[in-house]
Amino acid sequence: xxxxTLPAPPLTLAIGNGWTGLALLAAAVAVGIVGFRLGRxxxxxxxxxxxxxxxxxxxxxxxxxxxxxxxxTLLTAAVGxxxxxxxxxxxxxxxxxxxxxxxxxxxxxSLSFLGDAAWPGWTLLAAWLxxxxxxxxxxxxxxxxxxxARYLVERCIYGVLLTAASISVVTTxxxxxxxxxxxxxxxxxxxxxxxxxxxxxxxxxxxxxTGDADKARFGAVPLFFGTLMITAIAMVVAVPTGVFAAVFLxxxxxxPIRRVAKPMLEILAGIPTVxxxxxxxxxxxxxxxxxxxxxxxAVQAIGWSxxxxxxxxxxxxxxxxxxxxxxxxxxxxxxxxxxSAVPQxxxxxxxxMGATRAECITRVVLPAALPGIVSAFLLAISRAIGETMIVxxxxxxxxxxxxxxxxxxxxxxxxxxxxxxxxxxxDNPQTLSAFSLGLVLLVMTLGLNVVSAVIIRRFKAxxx
Amino acid sequence: MTxxxxxxxxxxxxxxxxxxxxxxxxxxxxxxxxxxxFYGATLGAIGLAAMFIVVFLGNLIAQGVPALRQAQLQTxxxxxxxxxxxxxxxFPEDVRDLVSRERVREIARxxxxxxxxxxxxxxxxxxxxxxAGLTDTTLALDDFPAAFVRLGRITEPVxxxxxxxxxxxxxxxxxxxxxxxxNGQTGTAPLWLWATDALSAYVQFGEGxxxxxxxxxxxxxxARKVEQAFNTLDYGTGxxxxxxxLLDDDADQYLKGYDRADPRTYPDPANAPLSLAxxxxxxxxxxxxxxxxxxxxxxxxxxxxxxxxxxxxxPAVWGSVMVLTIVxxxxxxxGVLTSIYLEEFAPDNWLTRTIEVNINNLxxxxxxxxxxxxxxxxxxxxxxxxxxxxVGGATLSLxxxxxxxxxxxxxxxxxxDxxxxxxxxMGATRWQVVTHHVLPLAIPGIMTGSIIGIAQAMGETAPLIIIGLxxxxxxxxxxxxxxxxxxxxxxxxxxxxxxxxxxxxxxxMILLLLAVLFVLNGVAVFIRxxxxxxx
Numbered sequence: 001x002x003x004x005t006l007p008a009p010p011l012t013l014a015i016g017n018g019w020t021g022l023a024l025l026a027a028a029v030a031v032g033i034v035g036f037r038l039g040r041x042x043x044x045x046x047x048x049x050x051x052x053x054x055x056x057x058x059x060x061x062x063x064x065x066x067x068x069x070x071x072x073t074l075l076t077a078a079v080g081x082x083x084x085x086x087x088x089x090x091x092x093x094x095x096x097x098x099x100x101x102x103x104x105x106x107x108x109x110s111l112s113f114l115g116d117a118a119w120p121g122w123t124l125l126a127a128w129l130x131x132x133x134x135x136x137x138x139x140x141x142x143x144x145x146x147x148x149a150r151y152l153v154e155r156c157i158y159g160v161l162l163t164a165a166s167i168s169v170v171t172t173x174x175x176x177x178x179x180x181x182x183x184x185x186x187x188x189x190x191x192x193x194x195x196x197x198x199x200x201x202x203x204x205x206x207x208x209x210t211g212d213a214d215k216a217r218f219g220a221v222p223l224f225f226g227t228l229m230i231t232a233i234a235m236v237v238a239v240p241t242g243v244f245a246a247v248f249l250x251x252x253x254x255x256p257i258r259r260v261a262k263p264m265l266e267i268l269a270g271i272p273t274v275x276x277x278x279x280x281x282x283x284x285x286x287x288x289x290x291x292x293x294x295x296x297x298a299v300q301a302i303g304w305s306x307x308x309x310x311x312x313x314x315x316x317x318x319x320x321x322x323x324x325x326x327x328x329x330x331x332x333x334x335x336x337x338x339x340s341a342v343p344q345x346x347x348x349x350x351x352x353m354g355a356t357r358a359e360c361i362t363r364v365v366l367p368a369a370l371p372g373i374v375s376a377f378l379l380a381i382s383r384a385i386g387e388t389m390i391v392x393x394x395x396x397x398x399x400x401x402x403x404x405x406x407x408x409x410x411x412x413x414x415x416x417x418x419x420x421x422x423x424x425x426x427d428n429p430q431t432l433s434a435f436s437l438g439l440v441l442l443v444m445t446l447g448l449n450v451v452s453a454v455i456i457r458r459f460k461a462x463x464x
Numbered sequence: 465m466t467x468x469x470x471x472x473x474x475x476x477x478x479x480x481x482x483x484x485x486x487x488x489x490x491x492x493x494x495x496x497x498x499x500x501x502f503y504g505a506t507l508g509a510i511g512l513a514a515m516f517i518v519v520f521l522g523n524l525i526a527q528g529v530p531a532l533r534q535a536q537l538q539t540x541x542x543x544x545x546x547x548x549x550x551x552x553x554x555f556p557e558d559v560r561d562l563v564s565r566e567r568v569r570e571i572a573r574x575x576x577x578x579x580x581x582x583x584x585x586x587x588x589x590x591x592x593x594x595x596a597g598l599t600d601t602t603l604a605l606d607d608f609p610a611a612f613v614r615l616g617r618i619t620e621p622v623x624x625x626x627x628x629x630x631x632x633x634x635x636x637x638x639x640x641x642x643x644x645x646x647n648g649q650t651g652t653a654p655l656w657l658w659a660t661d662a663l664s665a666y667v668q669f670g671e672g673x674x675x676x677x678x679x680x681x682x683x684x685x686x687a688r689k690v691e692q693a694f695n696t697l698d699y700g701t702g703x704x705x706x707x708x709x710l711l712d713d714d715a716d717q718y719l720k721g722y723d724r725a726d727p728r729t730y731p732d733p734a735n736a737p738l739s740l741a742x743x744x745x746x747x748x749x750x751x752x753x754x755x756x757x758x759x760x761x762x763x764x765x766x767x768x769x770x771x772x773x774x775x776x777x778x779p780a781v782w783g784s785v786m787v788l789t790i791v792x793x794x795x796x797x798x799g800v801l802t803s804i805y806l807e808e809f810a811p812d813n814w815l816t817r818t819i820e821v822n823i824n825n826l827x828x829x830x831x832x833x834x835x836x837x838x839x840x841x842x843x844x845x846x847x848x849x850x851x852x853x854x855v856g857g858a859t860l861s862l863x864x865x866x867x868x869x870x871x872x873x874x875x876x877x878x879x880x881d882x883x884x885x886x887x888x889x890m891g892a893t894r895w896q897v898v899t900h901h902v903l904p905l906a907i908p909g910i911m912t913g914s915i916i917g918i919a920q921a922m923g924e925t926a927p928l929i930i931i932g933l934x935x936x937x938x939x940x941x942x943x944x945x946x947x948x949x950x951x952x953x954x955x956x957x958x959x960x961x962x963x964x965x966x967x968x969x970x971x972x973m974i975l976l977l978l979a980v981l982f983v984l985n986g987v988a989v990f991i992r993x994x995x996x997x998x999x
Binding site for chain 1: 523798952
């Protein structure tokens with residue numbers, strides 16, 4: 001449940017008839033431009049009159065704009081905080097209150113002004129035109145030589161910059177909030193059990209859709225297992241290739257070759273994942289199937305008639321292998337950086353002891369760069385766990401626990417996509433399960449990222 | 465080992481640590497071999513990557529390029545009242561089964577858009593909204609008197625839940641009610657109301673409705689009957705013209721010489737896409753010169769279709785343009801402002817550190833979680849329209865933000881401090897220092913980072929699938945609030961379709977996407993090389 005049945009969201013209708021809104025906003029911008037020009041003109045007039053204002057004319061122009069628009073900006077921010085803050089509080093409570101009583105929904109709808117979608121939107125838009133226009137004369141009156149126009153303007157600029165910077169904080173918080181709240185709704189659902197989710201081996205959420213909520217099982221272990229298996233295959237491909245490629249770039253390649261080889265690896269990084277997925281599903285998977293069939297035929301021809309190797313068209317090997325290729329540039333560019341950061345003195349020392357190039361690299365350079373490579377490895381794992389399109393297209397949906405890489409497995413990301421793209425209602429545990437899978441994904445990737453950041457910081461501290 | 469030589473210069477005695485010069489030489493040889501092998505391994509890794517790129521691109525080109533050509537057939541087309549009711553009749557019998565079904569529908573579409581007949585209580589409607597006009601679907605809903613409504617020209621009323629059918633009434637339909645009231649009609653009148661785009665699309669293409677609505681229509685066996693409810697257009701006695709028309713995708717694939725489309729080489733001829741007779745007929749028509757493989761211009765200008773031969777990329781390209789414009793307008797300014805704050809203004813306190821940690825975390829969050837955010841926060845909480853370019857652009861902006869911030873910060877940091885100090889010495893304020901001096905010098909770096917961020921956003925698919933940007937879009941969206949799709953999502957959509965002709969088109973779409981990405985990255989590299997200063 002989790003309050004998906006909220007009153008009509010305010011923004012929809014505020015922007016609903018977009019042209020009127022745009023016209024009002026354009027009028028507000030026009031007021032701003034007029035204010036700027038008038039303020040500037042007044043300041044220039046002051047200078048012409050022989051006065052010495054404390055700021056340049058442009059600053060007086062901006063000063064007028066700031067004076068006219070600051071109150072309405074603050075008001076809008078306050079209203080926004082109130083409306084959306086109220087919604088957030090309502091949803092938070094809704095997530096905690098028992099679904100069956102419906103009391104949470106009532107509590108939410110009792111914030112009835114939220115239902116009147118026109119109120120915040122239109123009134124505010126109109127106020128954006130009226131309030132600055134009214135304030136404009138007062139602001140113009142304040143264009144005087146002794147007014148320090150710069151302070152107010154710079155203060156406003158600081159506020160704008162800080163607001164922009166806090167958007168990333170809000171985004172992170174919103175991602176965490178959106179998965180946490182829905183996960184709470186998921187785990188408090190009668191058909192769901194937290195222990196079963198973490199340790200259960202049967203993933204069959206479909207039953208909750210058909211009405212057999214009792215038979216629905218949300219044991220996510222097969223999804224975790226499939227994710228780890230595909231990640232492991234990807235790492236088997238990406239780590240040796242990536243590290244060796246990085247060694248080549250950092251230690252062997254001459255500058256002209258490096259200029260060709262590095263962008264070539266970056267091409268791999270720039271290919272959209274859906275393209276990798278397409279290639280995996282359309283080209284590689286049939287190839288894998290044909291190869292296993294050929295192997296089976298060959299071995300049976302030799303005489304081992306019971307031998308049989310069959311591959312599913314959606315298999316872990318294809319998905320993992322192609323994902324590995326996708327991660328090669330990631331691995332190689334990070335490793336390249338850390339290998340290049342190893343001080344030259346270490347190499348010279350090794351050569352002075354008579355080491356060959358390979359010995360110098362394997363016994364001196366790579367061990368010195370190991371923390372950085374491990375950090376790159378962890379980031380690559382985090383990348384692989386969160387990768388979606390390749391597994392959606394090439395790994396399949398079957399939640400099975402198998403160590404045979406030629407069979408179908410499925411991953412956390414596949415089921416997030418699968419459970420959020422149907423026509424299911426949002427109070428359905430199957431839909432909600434996607435959010436708790438998202439929570440798991442978020443925790444895993446952020447954890448890996450933090451560990452990796454700590455390791456790389458230590459590495460840098462060692463050599464810088 | 466215990467008796468070390470007393471005189472290190474005496475070389476004639478055998479050194480116990482170097483017992484055998486020959487063995488030592490062999491060991492050296494092995495070391496050199498290992499050295500070479502290691503070098504070979506690193507070279508192999510690079511070679512492997514290069515080989516993959518060659519195979520990968522070669523394979524995609526081999527798959528996609530055939531889609532640049534499309535089979536066409538020269539035939540007579542008859543436009544007459546009969547062909548409106550049964551568009552198949554427009555074509556001569558011998559080619560009827562080879563012509564693209566999309567072309568058949570096109571003729572039907574010339575007749576009319578879809579309308580629904582519903583009995584409307586006009587008095588109630590007029591009372592409810594005497595002047596302002598019926599602008600709200602929910603209001604109109606109350607004005608329909610019965611739970612029994614009639615769809616199309618079916619004589620028997622069909623029991624459909626009223627509000628279910630109301631989902632099929634489009635906005636122009638409400639205007640029809642208003643017009644009837646304005647014209648002075650009263651009482652309960654059966655009105656022909658314009659259907660929603662979704663229902664029209666369903667009738668014309670078999671797609672466009674949600675799963676439940678489609679089930680509703682299908683279960684009532686309405687689809688075929690509604691289709692016949694077109695208003696007829698007067699063609700008089702009929703017109704016959706000779707035209708080149710699209711050939712069906714199976715025939716197209718056969719002409720391109722794929723074994724999988726040829727009934728003669730198909731493993732199970734009975735289930736082959738074409739029958740042997742059809743294949744022979746195609747060969748004959750080809751010999752007559754009535755079939756040709758022409759440049760597939762439709763691919764670039766058409767909308768999506770459930771018939772591969774008629775499907776095109778234009779709505780997806782347009783959707784990508786809209787989404788990326790929004791990303792550019794949101795992510796770049798916010799990202800640049802953030803990096804200016806962090807590099808030039810921020811005091812070293814907990815807030816700044818929180819912001820910095822957050823940006824690094826945001827860069828590491830898997831893209832799919834941005835889709836989850838878009839669904840939970842932007843669609844369900846703020847109320848942006850699902851599947852729209854607006855929500856897609858907003859979601860991808862949040863995803864691109866860290867990329868822009870990190871590269872802009874690097875660009876700002878690269879501007880030497882002497883420039884700032886010189887500006888401060890002249891009495892400039894902080895903002896003047898930034899806008900007059902630092903920012904202009906950092907613009908190339910910021911542009912490069914922004915373009916790379918945009919390129920990344922352009923190829924992103926997973927979050928867009930979750931927020932519904934995989935809509936079936938026969939016509940390019942007219943605004944950022946309408947359902948749309950984007951290029952990578954269209955690839956995913958077509959890939960999910962089993963017909964080989966769709967796979968071929970998906971591959972061509974990928975080539976188009978890769979070409980655009982290549983150009984974008986090329987521009988970024990060019991800007992960096994041309995304008996970036998090394999201090």
